[in-house]
Amino acid sequence: MTDILIFITALSLVIHVLICLTFFISCIREKERRAAGFSGLQLAVALGLFGVLYFLKSSGFFDSKNGLVALGVGVIFIALTPLLLVMKTSRNNKALAGAKGLVVGSVERFDERETVFSRNRALRPGSQQYQRFYAQHPEYEEYDTARRKLGGPVGKPGLIDKPHEKPNLAASVASVNFSLHLSVPEIVTPQGFSGFKDESVSLSPAEATERVKGFGRHLGAGLIGITELDPSWIYSHRGEIFHENWQDWGREIDLNHKYVIIFTTEMSFEMIAAAPHTPTSIESRVQYAKGAAIATQLAAFIANLGYAATANHFRHYDLLLVPLAVDAGLGEMGRFGYLITKKFGPRVRLAAVTTDLPLIADKPVDIGVEDFCRDCKKCAICCPSNSITMADQREVNGSLRWKLDEETCFEYWGKVGTGCNICMRVCPWSHAGTLPHQLIKILVSRNRMARRLFTTMDDIFYGKKPKPKEPPAWARFN
Ligand code: SF4
Numbered sequence: 001m002t003d004i005l006i007f008i009t010a011l012s013l014v015i016h017v018l019i020c021l022t023f024f025i026s027c028i029r030e031k032e033r034r035a036a037g038f039s040g041l042q043l044a045v046a047l048g049l050f051g052v053l054y055f056l057k058s059s060g061f062f063d064s065k066n067g068l069v070a071l072g073v074g075v076i077f078i079a080l081t082p083l084l085l086v087m088k089t090s091r092n093n094k095a096l097a098g099a100k101g102l103v104v105g106s107v108e109r110f111d112e113r114e115t116v117f118s119r120n121r122a123l124r125p126g127s128q129q130y131q132r133f134y135a136q137h138p139e140y141e142e143y144d145t146a147r148r149k150l151g152g153p154v155g156k157p158g159l160i161d162k163p164h165e166k167p168n169l170a171a172s173v174a175s176v177n178f179s180l181h182l183s184v185p186e187i188v189t190p191q192g193f194s195g196f197k198d199e200s201v202s203l204s205p206a207e208a209t210e211r212v213k214g215f216g217r218h219l220g221a222g223l224i225g226i227t228e229l230d231p232s233w234i235y236s237h238r239g240e241i242f243h244e245n246w247q248d249w250g251r252e253i254d255l256n257h258k259y260v261i262i263f264t265t266e267m268s269f270e271m272i273a274a275a276p277h278t279p280t281s282i283e284s285r286v287q288y289a290k291g292a293a294i295a296t297q298l299a300a301f302i303a304n305l306g307y308a309a310t311a312n313h314f315r316h317y318d319l320l321l322v323p324l325a326v327d328a329g330l331g332e333m334g335r336f337g338y339l340i341t342k343k344f345g346p347r348v349r350l351a352a353v354t355t356d357l358p359l360i361a362d363k364p365v366d367i368g369v370e371d372f373c374r375d376c377k378k379c380a381i382c383c384p385s386n387s388i389t390m391a392d393q394r395e396v397n398g399s400l401r402w403k404l405d406e407e408t409c410f411e412y413w414g415k416v417g418t419g420c421n422i423c424m425r426v427c428p429w430s431h432a433g434t435l436p437h438q439l440i441k442i443l444v445s446r447n448r449m450a451r452r453l454f455t456t457m458d459d460i461f462y463g464k465k466p467k468p469k470e471p472p473a474w475a476r477f478n
């Protein structure tokens with residue numbers, strides 16, 4: 001009996017040492033000095049316990065009655081505690097219902113003309129659109145006028161890194177322009193390659209789904225899901241104008257495609273770790289461009305099969321992508337309004353294709369985000385403009401959510417001259433995709449105690465207000 005208990009304890013300690021060692025190495029590779037210090041300490045304690053076990057065994061302590069009791073308690077503590085963290089303890093039915101699970105009233109389709117970007121780009125003082133829009137929405141005029149004087153949503157680009165910002169700005173603008181080339185109407189909604197016959201290719205929904213997802217992954221999509229297109233998440237009117245396409249401004253969006261294929265591209269951990277400095281702007285735009293390239297090719301593929309398709313990306317949106325990504329099972333919406341995925345956390349950009357090609361829809365997922373965010377609040381604590389609420393979810397346009405103050409968030413963008421992304425950087429789900437972090441994500445997506453434990457551990461290992469880190473040398477800003 002004693003030998004069996006000693007064996008179980010020793011085996012548990014070996015596993016613990018291996019986990020600590022892997023975590024220690026991963027912290028060094030991620031250049032997380034503070035976390036490396038704490039995980040080194042954790043490793044030393046685990047090795048020390050191993051030494052204590054060896055010493056007590058050699059001294060014959062476990063042959064006594066007290067020794068056996070101590071060993072029994074040790075086994076319960078060391079071997080059973082991890083089991084308590086692995087058990088599935090909760091099920092969030094709201095999350096499993098997708099974006100609909102949060103609907104508590106009537107949802108009005110959102111008008112794209114009201115987004116900060118559309119207001120800034122499309123409403124040129126003196127233009128017809130300007131008069132029409134502010135006659136209907138006088139509440140925005142003072143804020144928008146001040147914003148325009150600052151140079152738009154990001155103000156003076158790269159300001160925070162002045163005078164070293166130029167190379168990084170050059171890189172980020174290169175990617176913005178790439179997406180723009182893919183946004184002319186005939187590319188966004190392709191007609192199909194003329195070399196194909198007119199009739200559509202007949203595919204079962206299962207085969208079409210396999211081919212579409214497979215091609216999307218082959219093109220570089222990280223996660224890819226499908227959902228039936230809920231009209232609540234289609235913009236009501238066109239607001240973003242590119243290519244001087246003014247006749248489009250204010251046009252009602254009439255989209256009757258049945259499905260949306262939605263996918264992520266992963267944002268580099270190293271680049272986001274430098275937020276709010278300019279590397280984060282490069283990375284946002286690089287991934288928007290990648291999403292635009294994938295969506296464009298995927299839409300063309302479906303058009304060549306003989307079905308209607310429209311690409312949705314950085315320079316052409318018909319849709320609000322986050323609720324649709326939730327419906328397609330890519331993740332849940334976090335306190336700061338971004339999608340949080342299990343594999344990459346919020347370090348993703350989204351793009352999509354709508355289509356009438358018959359497909360098989362995915363199901364929404366419960367990965368514990370709502371419960372985690374309720375306790376965590378790290379993004380709200382670290383947000384320099386207090387734009388993320390510390391309060392509970394509340395009803396916003398018929399849906400229960402944490403309301404981000406977009407106006408104050410953009411004010412901070414204007415101060416630093418980048419897309420900020422501090423909230424994305426500090427989120428515990430954003431850590432690099434190393435083995436220990438993936439294991440932690442499995443635990444927190446299953447278990448309430450694990451969520452509480454790892455919220456606290458994240459503060460201890462990474463700090464309550466983690467600082468930005470150096471980016472790769474080619475993207476340095478000082
Ligand atoms: S930082 Fe915390 S509260 Fe904010 S989105 Fe991430 S998990 Fe949720």
Ligand code: SF4
Pocket residue numbers: 336382383384385386387388404408409410412413419420421422423424
């Ligand atoms: S992007 Fe920056 S300012 Fe905006 S909510 Fe996130 S942390 Fe706050």
